[in-house]
Amino acid sequence: MELLSRNDFKKLTDVLYRRTGIAIDEKRYNLLYKKIENYITKKEYRNFREYFHDIRFNKSDSPIFQDLINIVTINETYFYREKHHFEILVNEALYELDKIRPASEPFRILCSPSSTGEEPYSIVLHLLSEAKLVEKRDIEIVGIDIDSTVIQKAQKGVYSKRSIDFLPKNILDEYFTKTGPLTYQIADFLTDVVDFRVVNVMDKMAMQRLGKFDVIFSRNMLIYFDDASKKEVAMTFHSLLKPKGFVFLGHAESMNRVVSVFQTKRFGKHIVYQKI
Ligand SMILES: C[S@@+](CC[C@H](N)C(=O)[O-])C[C@H]1O[C@@H](n2cnc3c(N)ncnc32)[C@H](O)[C@@H]1O
Structure with a gap:
């Protein structure tokens, strides 16, 4: 028996879009319907209507809605992805901010979204080689994602061979322990x-509670958002940034078309957004 028709899929993705900003293309029906059907069966719903009733009338932070998010999100990431961003951050952007921030203020960096943690940990690994910065001031790094399973993985810090493929060997040897034929555990002091945290970037109140930041990394999430959601997120980032703070986006992403509150700044051939 078919539990999830294309029409049902559309109803589900509409709710998902309204609550999370994630716009799911109808083309993903073929990839997702089996996973959602399996979930509906496992939870012993008799049909889609019963399931959808629970989705609609439960809050966005209910376990059933969280499970749907965890099924549909695309969490692809790996260490040192678009490595030039980490180099720009530790060799240039933070030094620029260092000149204009009171010496007693810590630097705060937000990874939104962090997925399974490779991106925030890549930032830490780059900072470790910039002793001048790290010795001078405290640096706080916050990683958020809407998917609770990836946040649990990030906190554990256990990675597959695929995740660590682009790590230099000396970094791998120094900060990781091989725990299985293809698994690597990142050092405890790094997970600390x-x-x-599990946070929906569209939830303005939850985002404001994170505090103010000097730098926001938001790579490879906005590509799944339409212009209206992109604009909302861009304005949230703007309100979270301290003056002259930076936003790093993935190479296929841009905010210029949807907002004009950032100026683009070139570091070599790469573009970073700066709060005006
Ligand atoms: C492809 S990963 C990108 C990870 C990392 N930034 C990178 O570039 O390697 C996209 C992540 O965005 C998260 N995401 C999607 N919508 C979100 C939302 N509304 N709030 C927070 N995270 C979201 C997904 O759960 C997924 O883990």
Whole structure:
């Protein structure tokens, strides 16, 4: 028996879009319907209507809605992805901010979204080689994602061979322990450095509670958002940034078309957004 028609899928993705900003293309029906059907069966719903009733009338932070999010999100990430961003951050952007921030203020960096943690940990690994910065001031790193399973993985810090493929060997040897034929555990002191939380970037109140930041990394999430959601998120980032703070986006992403509250700044051939 078919539990999830294309029409049902559309109803589900409409709710998802309204609550999270994630716009799911109808083309993903073929990839997702089996996973959602399996979930509906496992939870012993008799049909889609019963399931959808629970989705609609439960809050966005209910376990059933969280499970749907965890099924549909695309969490692809790996260490040192678009490595030039980490180099710009530790060799240039933070030094620029250092000149204009009171010496007693910590630097605060937000990874939104962090997925399974490779991105915030890549930032920490780059900072470790910039002793001048780290010795001078405290640096706080917060990683958020809407998917609770990826946040649990990030907190554990256990990675597959695929995740660590682009790590230099000396970094791998120094900060990771091989725990299985294809698994690597990141050093405990590194998992303590990043504060991971489950947060929906569209939830303005939850975002404001994170505090103010000097730098926001938001790579490879906005590509799944339409212009209206992109604009909302861009304005939230703007309100979270301290003056002259930076936003790093993925290479396929841009905010210029939807907002004009950032100026683009070039570091070599790469573009970073700066709060005006
Ligand atoms: C492809 S990963 C990108 C991870 C990392 N930034 C990178 O570039 O390697 C996209 C992540 O965005 C998260 N995401 C999607 N919508 C979100 C939302 N509304 N709030 C927070 N995270 C979201 C997904 O759960 C997923 O883990």
